[in-house]
Amino acid sequence: MPAVWDLPDFDAHEGVHFFTDSESGLRAVIAIHSTHLGPAAGGTRFWHYADTNDAVTDALRLSRGMSFKNAMAGLPVGGGKGVILADAARTKTPQMLAAFGRAIESLGGRYVTAEDVGMGEADLVTIGRETRHVSGLPVGAGHAGGDPGPSTAMGVFLGVKAAIRNALGKDSAEGVHVAIQGVGSVGGGLARLLAAEGARLTLADVDQTRAERLATELGASVVSARDILSIRADVVSPCALGAILNAESIAALDAPIVAGGANNQLATPEDGDRLHARGILYAPDYVINAGGIVNVTLEYLGQGDRAEVEARLKLIPGRLEAIWAESGATGQTAARVADRMAMKLIGRA
Numbered sequence: 001m002p003a004v005w006d007l008p009d010f011d012a013h014e015g016v017h018f019f020t021d022s023e024s025g026l027r028a029v030i031a032i033h034s035t036h037l038g039p040a041a042g043g044t045r046f047w048h049y050a051d052t053n054d055a056v057t058d059a060l061r062l063s064r065g066m067s068f069k070n071a072m073a074g075l076p077v078g079g080g081k082g083v084i085l086a087d088a089a090r091t092k093t094p095q096m097l098a099a100f101g102r103a104i105e106s107l108g109g110r111y112v113t114a115e116d117v118g119m120g121e122a123d124l125v126t127i128g129r130e131t132r133h134v135s136g137l138p139v140g141a142g143h144a145g146g147d148p149g150p151s152t153a154m155g156v157f158l159g160v161k162a163a164i165r166n167a168l169g170k171d172s173a174e175g176v177h178v179a180i181q182g183v184g185s186v187g188g189g190l191a192r193l194l195a196a197e198g199a200r201l202t203l204a205d206v207d208q209t210r211a212e213r214l215a216t217e218l219g220a221s222v223v224s225a226r227d228i229l230s231i232r233a234d235v236v237s238p239c240a241l242g243a244i245l246n247a248e249s250i251a252a253l254d255a256p257i258v259a260g261g262a263n264n265q266l267a268t269p270e271d272g273d274r275l276h277a278r279g280i281l282y283a284p285d286y287v288i289n290a291g292g293i294v295n296v297t298l299e300y301l302g303q304g305d306r307a308e309v310e311a312r313l314k315l316i317p318g319r320l321e322a323i324w325a326e327s328g329a330t331g332q333t334a335a336r337v338a339d340r341m342a343m344k345l346i347g348r349a
Contacts, residue, residue, distance in 0.1 A: 145299025
């Protein structure tokens with residue numbers, strides 16, 4: 001493996017930290033992309049990687065995305081990400097989580113963690129016994145914080161509706177066909193919100209049973225996770241893992257809109273160009289999916305309540321509209337317009 005700073009996804013990261021704990025079996029990476037606006041905030045992902053080098057790549061890409069997401073959401077925090085390398089059985093123990101909490105604490109507040117793929121509130125409670133630099137903990141009714149999934153789903157829902165207005169000229173999702181890839185916390189929440197407004201849904205998930213169960217609940221149809229990106233629809237909404245928009249999948253898209261909750265949807269920057277060349281309206285992922293980090297950041301900072309979170313979620317459509325307007329006026333892709341805006345905000349214009 002080359003030196004970290006020679007990797008393609010290294011982007012002047014301020015720090016990349018590797019942690020091991022032999023007693024608990026912990027192996028983890030914490031990448032800090034930027035603290036220009038405040039402590040580097042971003043969730044921890046618990047995932048099994050066939051190639052451990054992929055964990056480093058994930059941490060680098062996701063932490064950069066968090067810098068951009070937090071800046072574009074107007075939050076006084078920077079961008080970071082934690083990755084815990086799971087074994088093939090995805091063994092997770094309290095001792096491992098406690099060791100990870102101590103790893104976070106050793107960074108002296110430069111990194112603040114929260115929930116991501118493979119992690120839940122109970123895991124954060126365990127981590128929080130070792131460090132105060134954690135958010136997304138259980139909170140009382142009406143308070144900011146807790147599970148970020150519902151806030152992410154609501155922000156994506158509002159962003160999808162903005163895309164529908166922009167590309168289809170409709171003020172409602174009623175009758176609009178949305179294909180959702182991944183129906184976990186975010187994708188499932190999005191599906192329920194869209195169904196309540198009368199959208200027609202096609203669902204897919206690597207857990208076929210989960211997709212079928214939600215489809216039965218909502219009166220939706222189901223296709224395989226392999227086929228969901230290429231079906232004919234009005235909106236394709238990636239809500240699973242990242243790097244799924246590439247030359248091959250973009251060529252197969254049969255929808256005028258891509259707007260979803262997954263992080264790092266573009267496999268390469270050039271894939272934003274490919275979407276633009278095909279005339280597909282793209283909602284930059286770190287703008288549309290910022291609801292969760294808004295929720296847990298306000299919790300960590302002790303600022304605002306649930307009403308403040310919801311007020312900030314309502315700003316997401318306007319940010320997307322500004323990006324699309326500049327894209328239309330300049331001919332630049334939505335992805336590159338958003339990146340330029342975010343880079344300026346974190347002092348890297």
